[in-house]
Amino acid sequence: MTENEKKATPVQEEQKTELSRRSLFGATAAVAGAGVLASQLTDPIARTAYAAGSDAPIRIGFQVHRTGIGATYGKWYERTTNAAAKYINDLGGMGGRPVEIVAEDDGTDPKRGADVVEKFATQHKVDFVYGTLFSHVVMGSSPRAGELKIPYFVVSEGHHVASGKLNRYVFQPCITEVPSQIYAVSKWMFSNLGKKVAVIYPDYAFGYDHRDYSMEAAKKNGGTIAAQIPIPPTETSFTRYFTKIPRDTDVIYHVMVGPGVLTFVREMGEHFGSRRPEIFGFIDSLEGVDINSPGLDFLDGTYFWEAMPRYADGYPTAAEKVYRDAVGVNASGASKSDSKDVSTYSHMFGCWETMFAIREAVEQSGYRNKRDYPALIETMEGFTGFNEGIAHPQGPKVFNGKNHQCYGNQFISKVAGGKLNVVHRTSIEDGMYDSDVDYTKMSL
Amino acid sequence: MNRRAPRKTAMLMAGVLVFLFLLQFILPAYHHSTFSKIMVLASYAVGFNILLGYTGLMSLGHAMFFSTGMYVTGICVYHFGLTGIPALGIGLIITVFVSMLIGAVALRTSGVSFLIVTLMFGQTAFLSVLYFDQFTLGQDGFTLTKELQPLVLGSTSFSYTDPNFKYNAAWLLFAVCLILSNLLILSPIGRVLIAIRENEERTQMLGYNTYLYKLFALTLSGTLSGLAGSVHALLFSYVGATFAEIHHSIAPLLWTLLGGVGTTLGPLVGTGIMHYLIDFTSGWTSAYLLIVGAILVLLVIGAPQGLMGMIRQKWMQWLP
Numbered sequence: 001m002t003e004n005e006k007k008a009t010p011v012q013e014e015q016k017t018e019l020s021r022r023s024l025f026g027a028t029a030a031v032a033g034a035g036v037l038a039s040q041l042t043d044p045i046a047r048t049a050y051a052a053g054s055d056a057p058i059r060i061g062f063q064v065h066r067t068g069i070g071a072t073y074g075k076w077y078e079r080t081t082n083a084a085a086k087y088i089n090d091l092g093g094m095g096g097r098p099v100e101i102v103a104e105d106d107g108t109d110p111k112r113g114a115d116v117v118e119k120f121a122t123q124h125k126v127d128f129v130y131g132t133l134f135s136h137v138v139m140g141s142s143p144r145a146g147e148l149k150i151p152y153f154v155v156s157e158g159h160h161v162a163s164g165k166l167n168r169y170v171f172q173p174c175i176t177e178v179p180s181q182i183y184a185v186s187k188w189m190f191s192n193l194g195k196k197v198a199v200i201y202p203d204y205a206f207g208y209d210h211r212d213y214s215m216e217a218a219k220k221n222g223g224t225i226a227a228q229i230p231i232p233p234t235e236t237s238f239t240r241y242f243t244k245i246p247r248d249t250d251v252i253y254h255v256m257v258g259p260g261v262l263t264f265v266r267e268m269g270e271h272f273g274s275r276r277p278e279i280f281g282f283i284d285s286l287e288g289v290d291i292n293s294p295g296l297d298f299l300d301g302t303y304f305w306e307a308m309p310r311y312a313d314g315y316p317t318a319a320e321k322v323y324r325d326a327v328g329v330n331a332s333g334a335s336k337s338d339s340k341d342v343s344t345y346s347h348m349f350g351c352w353e354t355m356f357a358i359r360e361a362v363e364q365s366g367y368r369n370k371r372d373y374p375a376l377i378e379t380m381e382g383f384t385g386f387n388e389g390i391a392h393p394q395g396p397k398v399f400n401g402k403n404h405q406c407y408g409n410q411f412i413s414k415v416a417g418g419k420l421n422v423v424h425r426t427s428i429e430d431g432m433y434d435s436d437v438d439y440t441k442m443s444l
Numbered sequence: 445m446n447r448r449a450p451r452k453t454a455m456l457m458a459g460v461l462v463f464l465f466l467l468q469f470i471l472p473a474y475h476h477s478t479f480s481k482i483m484v485l486a487s488y489a490v491g492f493n494i495l496l497g498y499t500g501l502m503s504l505g506h507a508m509f510f511s512t513g514m515y516v517t518g519i520c521v522y523h524f525g526l527t528g529i530p531a532l533g534i535g536l537i538i539t540v541f542v543s544m545l546i547g548a549v550a551l552r553t554s555g556v557s558f559l560i561v562t563l564m565f566g567q568t569a570f571l572s573v574l575y576f577d578q579f580t581l582g583q584d585g586f587t588l589t590k591e592l593q594p595l596v597l598g599s600t601s602f603s604y605t606d607p608n609f610k611y612n613a614a615w616l617l618f619a620v621c622l623i624l625s626n627l628l629i630l631s632p633i634g635r636v637l638i639a640i641r642e643n644e645e646r647t648q649m650l651g652y653n654t655y656l657y658k659l660f661a662l663t664l665s666g667t668l669s670g671l672a673g674s675v676h677a678l679l680f681s682y683v684g685a686t687f688a689e690i691h692h693s694i695a696p697l698l699w700t701l702l703g704g705v706g707t708t709l710g711p712l713v714g715t716g717i718m719h720y721l722i723d724f725t726s727g728w729t730s731a732y733l734l735i736v737g738a739i740l741v742l743l744v745i746g747a748p749q750g751l752m753g754m755i756r757q758k759w760m761q762w763l764p
Contacts, residue, residue: 066730105726110585110686115481115723122473136584136684143587143681147605160584167589204574204583204685232571 057100058093058362060085060355061120061129063141068108070134072288073344076327077131077155078103080348083327084355087390094362099355102126110140117141121148127370128153128358131351135160135206142166149444150370151377153358155350157181157307159209162405164437168444171380171404173357174397175350176307176431178209184410184431185280185305186217188424193278193303194250195223200241201255203230210255210282231256231264238264242271251278254285261285262295269298279303283310283413283420287344290334292418299415306411306420307346308394314413314422315395323352323393332419349394356391357383374444380404381440398428403437449762450630456763457626460709461619468611476607478723482716483614484676485699487621489711491668492696494625497706498634499661500641504559504693505566506669508546511573511688513539513670518683519579522586527593528604532674539670540663547662551655554644563690570688585684592681610679617675618712621668625708628664629764637661641706669696702743704752708764713751 062081065074085099093099102124106113113132120126121144128151132138135158142160145152146167153171154161159179161172176184189197199214201207211228218225226246231238238260245252256264268279279302291299291310309315310333312324327348328336335341357380365372365379381401388396397406407428413420464483468476488510495501517535520526526534550561573580580586595602595609602609628634639647640654648654677683686692695718696711703714721739725732747754756763 067733105730105732107726110682110684111692112722114680114682115478118477119474119723122477136686139584139587140682140684140686143589143605146589147681158584165587165590204577206583208577208582 055097057098058095058128059100059102059124059126060358061117061124061126062101062103062131063106063113063116063120063129063137064103064131065108065133065137066103066105068106070108070137073133073347074105074108076288076344076348077133077351080327080351081131081355084352087326088355088359094359095367099359106132106137106141108134108137110136113137113141114144117144117148117150117152121145121150126150127367130354130358131155133157133347138170139165142170145169149373151373151380153354155347155354157347157350158206162400162403162435162437164403164439166404166439168377168404168439168442173380173383173399173404173406174353174386174392174394175347175406176397176408176410177405178206179213179433180407180431181282181305181307181410182210182213183217183220183433184426185412186214186223187221187430188412188426189251189253189280189303190218190221190223192424193280196226196246196248196250197223197253198227198229198245198249198251198277199225199253199255200229200231200245203232206284207231207255210253214253236260236263238267239271242268245277249277251280252276253280255282256285261289262293265298266295281305283307283346287346288342290340290342291415291420302415303423304413304415304420305346306413306422307408308349309411309413309420309422310343310345311419311421314411314420315425317388317393319388319390319393322390323349327352353386353392353394353397357386360386360391377444396428398432400435402440403435404439405435407431449764452762453626453630453764457622457708460712461615461622464615464618465612468608468615473607476611478719480607480610480614480679482719483618483712484672484679485695485719486712486715487618487675488669488672489696489699489703489715490618490621490625490708491665491672493700493705493708493711494628494637494668495661495665496697496700497704497710498629498641499637499658499665500644501554501658501662502559502697503550503562503662503665504690504697505546505562505564505569506666506696507688507690507692508562508566508569509539509543509666509669510673510676510692511569512542512666513673514677514683514687515573515580515673517674518586518588518677521588521591521677522683523579525591528595528678532671532678535674535677536667536671539674540667543663543666543670544659546666547659551658551662563693566688566690566693570685570690573685573688580683580685583685585682585686588677588681588683592678604678605681613675613679617672621672622708622712624664624668626764629708633657633660698740701750702740704750704754704756707750707752707756710750710752717751 064078085101089098104116106116117129120129130153132154133156135156138154138156146169152169155175157175157177159177162177201210215225226249229241229244281304283304283306312331329343330336333343333345361376361380365376367376383399385399386392386397395409397408399406410426411422412424414423492506513535516538517531520531520534546565553561574582636657644654699714699718700711704710721736725735
């Protein structure tokens with residue numbers, strides 16, 4: 001046994017015993033629960049002193065969407081990342097070394113994304129690459145990360161990592177991917193809103209995940225998909241799509257993103273009026289958008305998935321408060337310095353948490369330089385989860401070291417009184433599924 | 445034309461290719477990889493330049509040809525388990541066919557109408573990529589990392605991910621495209637294409653079937669673009685819808701305009717400068733495209749014929 005293995009956390013210790021999946025979840029939840037309690041009482045993050053002298057900073061290459069379609073997310077991802085780096089440095093850094101963020105804009109473009117990974121690895125000579133959100137950029141960048149053999153931590157929520165399409169160097173340790181989100185919230189939706197669901201989704205990759213996995217979720221939960229309505233990403237008028245929704249539909253499930261979403265909601269209101277079915281949406285549609293924006297009145301009384309509640313009273317834990325303050329977000333989910341600057345609160349926590357996951361992997365593997373990549377990757381693959389606390393304010397996570405993907409709690413909120421109000425929090429088990437993906441079989 | 449021009453041209457092109465070949469031994473890792481990509485993209489621009497620079501036809505749908513080569517090759521590897529060379533060959537054949545087919549229709553128009561028709565074909569190709577997502581995997585695309593087998597030549601095996609292989613494969617592609625474009629321009633067919641660019645009616649009056657010549661130019665242009673797409677898929681292991689978007693049709697236009705429309709070296713110069721311009725300026729500000737745009741506007745005003753065009757005008761009139 002190596003020195004690193006001797007330092008296994010309680011979470012890692014769990015992995016060493018042969019447990020059934022259910023008991024593993026139970027045990028993980030118990031550990032996570034203990035973490036929650038602990039985090040309310042005291043800061044659970046160990047402080048480390050900077051090692052004196054020779055220790056250069058750990059450089060993390062941050063692939064940020066400063067421009068392009070992901071710019072709104074990118075702005076908040078960058079703020080969150082900088083806040084996490086500051087917090088970690090105040091705690092003593094990673095393994096006693098300060099953290100330095102090296103940011104490069106990828107233009108939310110896979111072509112540029114691969115170049116940025118190259119630049120990080122061979123020119124900036126960073127230790128890790130991190131922070132990509134849009135799934136097509138992850139797809140475009142990950143082959144190069146694998147070729148360069150540099151660990152690549154994404155915060156994307158796409159299914160690409162768990163699908164097994166990528167390589168051993170790519171991890172998504174702290175944000176749940178879309179199929180898991182769908183399974184988790186669908187269980188509640190079919191039980192509480194109705195069994196016949198019409199799915200409206202954007203006619204490209206992000207939408208296809210919702211199209212495909214909502215169908216599977218319906219089968220699991222005794223529901224039916226009454227209609228699947230793709231809308232081209234360039235569409236500007238939506239009324240004709242609403243006519244395709246069968247009259248006896250119980251729930252409209254919508255996942256619209258991009259600038260057309262305000263028109264989409266307004267036209268949906270004009271079409272259905274007060275005799276509307278229940279409506280359930282994914283907050284991706286309204287990330288960075290004030291819920292009180294003109295034209296969104298029709299959303300009153302509808303439901304949304306949130307990964308992390310935008311409003312402070314949605315999940316009022318001490319850790320959440322520390323995180324919210326650190327990233328500069330007020331109780332309504334907007335910037336403290338500009339109330340019109342609404343955050344992407346349901347995604348950006350992934351940056352904060354991933355930074356701490358990297359920290360944990362660095363410290364447990366004893367990472368010093370690139371020669372230690374195999375140890376760092378094997379350490380990360382040995383993780384079975386993360387406790388809730390300041391490092392993981394969104395909630396506990398179960399981490400599957402084989403498919404490099406985490407699974408967490410999700411929230412369902414109802415729009416009422418001009419804000420999002422949490423009505424349900426799913427369990428981690430709600431979003432779990434069997435996976436036969438095993439990156440650990442790939443060589444390093 | 446100066447009678448010694450072909451000889452000078454041959455020496456210059458040989459010099460450029462030798463220089464590019466030797467460059468791999470001194471470039472640092474990042475620039476080594478960057479130059480591999482630049483040479484592949486410059487090959488795409490060489491293809492585009494045959495149509496715009498020498499035939500006078502501006503296409504806004506060339507990403508369709510690039511992505512045809514890329515997707516056919518990628519799908520052959522990803523879905524059907526082919527190795528790189530057969531997949532490349534199939535990509536090439538399909539691109540020739542697609543280029544001829546598109547050309548046969550689009551060349552019924554000219555001028556702005558041709559621009560619009562190619563734009564529409566390009567958009568159709570892009571939307572097809574999204575629509576047939578069971579093969580193309582939609583916007584996300586797919587990687588070839590796991591599926592692509594090494595290239596085996598005799599008893600030697602080459603990994604497509606090896607930086608040296610990548611550089612030399614990109615160099616070989618660019619060399620083929622550059623030599624082909626020079627041979628074309630110096631050939632009688634090339635002279636007819638230039639004549640069409642200068643005055644199509646007069647060329648027709650001289651007895652040439654300009655439609656067939658233009659179809660030949662478009663087919664060759666599309667084929668070189670598709671070949672670049674196929675090689676890009678194999679060397680960089682990613683196939684995605686971004687390569688079918690309109691931006692990727694505009695890119696070779698900008699590279700060619702910057703480097704010099706109607707010069708065989710212009711596409712390489714333009715692609716290289718544009719790549720590094722974006723690379724450097726994006727490190728300073730998120731408004732880098734504004735800076736790039738401003739520089740392009742200044743260049744177009746100061747040197748409307750592009751950098752190599754300006755050099756040809758002032759110092760090297762024999763430059764093809």
